Amino acid sequence: MLRLLHAPAFILVFTASVFAQSDRGTITGTVADSTGAVIPGAKVLLTNPATDTRTETVTTATGNYTIAGLPVGVYTLSVEQSGFSRYEQSNINVSVAVTTRVDVSMKVGQASESIQVSADATMLKTESAEQSSTISGASINGLPMNYGIGAGAVRNPLSFVQLTPGATMSGGTPST
Secondary structure (H helix, E strand, O other): OHHHHHHHHHHHHHHHHHHHOOOEEEEEEEEEEOOOOEOOOOEEEEEEOOOOEEEEEEOOOOOEEEEEEEEOEEEEEEEEOOOEOEEEEEEEEEOOOOEEEOOEEEOEOOOOOEEEEEOOOEOOOOOOOOOOOOOOHHHHHOOOOOEOOHHHOEOOHHHHHHHOOOOEEEOOEEEO
C-alpha cells in the first residue's frame, strides 16, 4: 500500500526532469551600422543548408534579434535592410542548450551589394552568467564502476560533475 502512494510522487519528479532536458540551441545578436547605431526592423533570415530549413525574424527597436528552439546544426545568417548592403555569415554552429551570439555590422549601400563573412560565431555567453558543458557518451562510459561489485556495479552519478572543467567536489556536494 505504501508503494502505491510513492508511485505518483516518483512519476511527477521523473516527468519534471524529462521536460528540463533540451536538444535545441539559440542564436541572438544586435544589428548595427558601421558607426554602432542600432538598426531596428531589419529582416533576419537563418538557414540550415543541410535541411534547407529557414527561420525569419525582425530586429526590435533596440536592434536586437533572437531565434530560439533551433535544432543542432550549422547555419547561415543573412540580414537585409533598405539603404544597407546585404550581410551574410556562414558556418554558425548551434549546439545543445547554448546561446550563440552573432552581432552584425551593416555597411551603407544598395541591397544588390552583399557582404559575406565566413567565420565562426563566438561561443562566449554575454547574456547570462550560466555555465554548462556537454559530456559525451564515451566519457560517461569511461567512468569507473565504484558502487557494488560484479554485475550489480553502478557509476557514481556525482562523478559526472568532475568531468566539467572548473567543477570540484567538496564534502559530497558539487561546487564550481
